[in-house]
Amino acid sequence: MKSTLRFLARSLVRLALVGALCWAGWWLLMDADSPLPPEWHPLEPLDVAAPESWLTGMKLRRAVSSEATCLSALGTGARFEAMPPLRAGACGIDPRVSLRGVGDADLVPVETTCAVALRLAMWERHVLAPAAETHLGSGIARIHHQSSYNCRPIRGSTTRLSTHATGEAIDVRGVTLADGRRLELRESWSGAGAVSDFWQAARDGACTWFVTVLGPDYNALHADHFHMQSRGWGLCR
Numbered sequence: 441m442k443s444t445l446r447f448l449a450r451s452l453v454r455l456a457l458v459g460a461l462c463w464a465g466w467w468l469l470m471d472a473d474s475p476l477p478p479e480w481h482p483l484e485p486l487d488v489a490a491p492e493s494w495l496t497g498m499k500l501r502r503a504v505s506s507e508a509t510c511l512s513a514l515g516t517g518a519r520f521e522a523m524p525p526l527r528a529g530a531c532g533i534d535p536r537v538s539l540r541g542v543g544d545a546d547l548v549p550v551e552t553t554c555a556v557a558l559r560l561a562m563w564e565r566h567v568l569a570p571a572a573e574t575h576l577g578s579g580i581a582r583i584h585h586q587s588s589y590n591c592r593p594i595r596g597s598t599t600r601l602s603t604h605a606t607g608e609a610i611d612v613r614g615v616t617l618a619d620g621r622r623l624e625l626r627e628s629w630s631g632a633g634a635v636s637d638f639w640q641a642a643r644d645g646a647c648t649w650f651v652t653v654l655g656p657d658y659n660a661l662h663a664d665h666f667h668m669q670s671r672g673w674g675l676c677r
């Protein structure tokens with residue numbers, strides 16, 4: 441009898457605990473008054489301008505998984521036009537956008553995939569602009585690129601298509617700071633000093649938001665730009 445009562449009491453306590461946990465989970469995740477800030481809420485979509493959290497990488501991967509979620513996330517931190525897909529044999533851009541600005545930085549309009557545009561916006565917001573403020577005391581007014589889409593094989597190959605052939609990469613060669621200084625990667629990558637520190641931070645941080653990043657440390661072909669791509673084998677150099 442005693443052991444039956446003990447068993448019942450323990451079962452009731454367990455049931456109450458499970459109920460409380462379910463209620464807390466529902467309140468945190470589903471309730472409109474959830475106290476979780478959006479960047480910590482796993483069901484909230486990516487907002488480019490939101491502070492980074494442990495969930496931001498997961499939110500970015502989810503955002504780039506479909507055209508609708510990507511365009512919606514891009515709208516939180518970029519100026520762009522959505523365009524119909526470009527299809528040219530094995531080459532093309534889909535989903536395709538014409539991007540003319542990310543965060544505070546303008547761009548010469550560039551046609552690229554939504555994923556590259558979104559990753560560039562995350563890089564500008566969470567890496568490039570903070571690094572410019574830290575090392576150079578200024579914001580970023582403009583990002584200079586060498587385009588994204590180019591229907592060509594990978595350099596050194598005659599058959600394998602470059603990620604540029606599908607608009608899944610962008611080449612960045614320099615920036616103009618908000619104070620008017622123009623910085624070219626080729627001229628200021630190496631050596632000691634604040635500008636070089638800025639570029640190193642920009643490259644290192646790019647690896648968080650892009651899948652593969654190749655710069656001057658990789659080889660001479662990349663001496664004057666960062667090649668940043670939205671898929672690949674995860675190299676960061």
Ligand SMILES: [Zn+2]
Pocket residue numbers: 604609610611666667668
């Ligand atoms: Zn490239």
